[in-house]
Amino acid sequence: MDGILLLKSNMSDKGVVCLRAAMDKETKITVIGGGASGMTAAIFAARKGAKVTVLEQLPKVGRKILATGNGRCNFTNRNIDISKYHGKKAKFAYSVLSRFGFLDTISFFEDLGLHYTEEDGRIYPASLQASSVLDVLRYEMEHLGVEEVCDAKVDEIKKDGRGFLLRIKGKSPIICDKIIIATGGKANPGLGSKGSGYGLAKSLGHKIVEPFPSLVQIKLEYPYLKRMAGVRLTGRASVIKEGKLLREDIGEIQFTEYGVSGIPILQLSRQIGEHKEPDVNLVLNIDMFPYISKEDLLQLLIKRCNLRKDKPLDISFIGLINKKLINVILNESGITEVRIPCSRVSKEQLINIANVMKSWSFKIIGTKSWSEAQVTAGGVDVTDIDNKTLESKITQGLYFAGEIMDIDGDCGGYNLQWAWATGYSAGTNSGV
Ligand SMILES: Cc1cc2nc3c(=O)[nH]c(=O)nc-3n(C[C@H](O)[C@H](O)[C@H](O)COP(=O)(O)OP(=O)(O)OC[C@H]3O[C@@H](n4cnc5c(N)ncnc54)[C@H](O)[C@@H]3O)c2cc1C
Structure with missing residues (x-):
């Protein structure tokens, strides 16, 4: 691609700056998706000297970050561990997280001026404002000269010689050397991610593990739910399939008109998506007094x-x-x-x-939908991604970062840690 003179159409077109001048040796990287992982990838690629553009379909980058941790952004956890991550090949996460773990996240953000506070291992910005996290990322992107192009939805990617051609809705196409797909999954589509990245990844040869909502409320069939709605208790919740315990968690459980909510419930929701085949009998068991024997x-x-x-x-x-x-x-x-x-x-x-108080059983009928989910289980099959560089094993110059991959974490800062860690690897390795 180097040395090719490229045509750029409309330079004044909503800030889309073009592309490539003759004999320009700088690596041009386009990050698709301006979420947590995309912005981190952009920063690390730019620190390696690459010319980076972030394309974001929404009018602003980082919209989801603002909604995290109830507006406080639980951005990592002191207890980062592979057991907190899930997916068909969850071990893939090990290599990524060992390259960029809890301490790396803390020092990355401290270097950007963000101090932190801690609650039971959960890490929040000292300001308790999710906007602080977004702001420091944006300032760093600006400082490094990363170009941010919003209202830019990538509809199509074509391999173009050694580089890529990106078609963007309502804008001129972009040509670049490498791309990082950081488009998120399908969770909470109102905040941007609607799953369009899966189609892009597929078009470049990747397989998708069927996505389903995770970290989401559980729906129950029980005659007294209306009467119980609003009740909170500290209990142990367990999901049981045909008599076999799948997972349990302790914490505050809230009854609602449709079923149950609360952190321990969100933690169990993945198991329901995973075992949702018809005729499978899934039961939620609640121990109302987990710290007292029967x-x-x-x-x-x-x-x-x-x-x-x-x-x-x-x-x-x-x-x-x-x-x-x-x-x-x-x-x-x-x-x-x-x-x-x-x-x-x-x-x-x-x-x-x-x-009954020690083992109260409810019939599970499913989970709430994508619009309530905090994270996506499933996504781009990681078998075809290099676990050190996050480069595609199928298409050279294509990298992945964040939730788009078939790895999801527990509630408690693990998903944003995944976004920072994958952003680091994809950015650093593509930027060279
Ligand atoms: C309500 C809520 C609260 C949460 N709280 C926490 C928490 O406290 N701690 C934690 O660790 N995790 C939390 N999570 C999960 C966490 O926010 C995500 O896992 C993480 O933000 C994923 O980052 P990402 O960059 O991979 O994807 P996203 O943040 O989804 O970013 C993807 C971006 O790509 C853009 N995009 C998509 N397709 C295209 C396209 N074709 N072209 C251009 N742009 C595109 C989207 O608009 C979006 O901005 C929460 C999630 C939700 C919904």
Whole structure:
């Protein structure tokens, strides 16, 4: 490609600057997608001396970053570990994260002027503003001369000799030496990523592992959900398939009209997408007292009943569990007369109640949709990507960064860590 004189059409066209002058030896890299991974890739490629352009389909870059961590951006986690990452070939993440781990993220952002604060290993900007993360990335891109072109949706990529030709909706085409596809997945399409990157990757020979929503709320079939909506409790949630435990997590669980939400629920949602075949019986089990054994809970219920012999059974549960749950739990335990005095309650009935509280079962009917999901499970099959450079093994000069690949992380800063780490590798290796 070097040395070819290129035609650039309309120089005034919304800031699309052209391309290539004769005998220009600088590597021209186009990053498709101005999200967390694309901006990081652009910074590292530019630090290597490449001339970098970021194409973003939205009017501004980094829109999703602003929504992360409820506007606070949980941008990494002290406990980065391969066990927090998933995908058909999850081990692929190991090599990437060992090249750019937690400390690398911290020092990358500290160099950009971003200090951090920590909550149980979750790392946030000291300002507690997601916009700080976006701002420092943008300032660094500007400082390095990275060109940012917004309202630029890449519709088509063609291999063009040793380089690439990119067709952009409503703009002149771009020709460049290398490209980094950082278009994200399908999660939360309102924030930009709608899955268009999969088509681009496919057109260059890549396979896609069927994407499905992850880190998303779970839908249940249960007759009392309306009554329970709004209740929060600290419990252990487990997903069980045909009697076999798939995954469990402890934390605050929230009941809603459609099912359940909360961090432990989001963590389990991947297992549901993974096992969603028809006729598979998936059950959500909730232990309302994860820190007490069943026997100790039973003793507690017996003691509470003995202390309130004349009181109705339902009243004896006030102060132990949320009021909205009392009748539901009693009904679930086979007790229809919830007003009987505690003195008339048998030990067997209390055992039934303790059993329900320790192992309350719900039929899972699915997860909420893409619009509620925080991340995409599935994506570009990593078998065809070099785990050191993130260059395609199929198309030379093509790199990938971020959520577009078939790797997704747990809730807690792991997905943004993946974005920074893949941005680093794709940027550094393409920039040389
Ligand atoms: C509500 C919410 C909260 C979250 N909170 C956290 C959190 O606190 N911590 C954490 O670690 N993770 C969090 N995540 C996940 C995390 O934000 C993502 O995993 C991460 O931002 C992915 O970065 P990315 O660069 O790969 O993709 P994206 O951020 O999705 O960026 C891709 C960009 O590419 C653009 N694009 C797409 N197609 C094209 C095209 N054809 N041409 C041009 N541009 C295109 C999109 O508009 C988008 O701007 C959250 C996600 C959501 C939705």
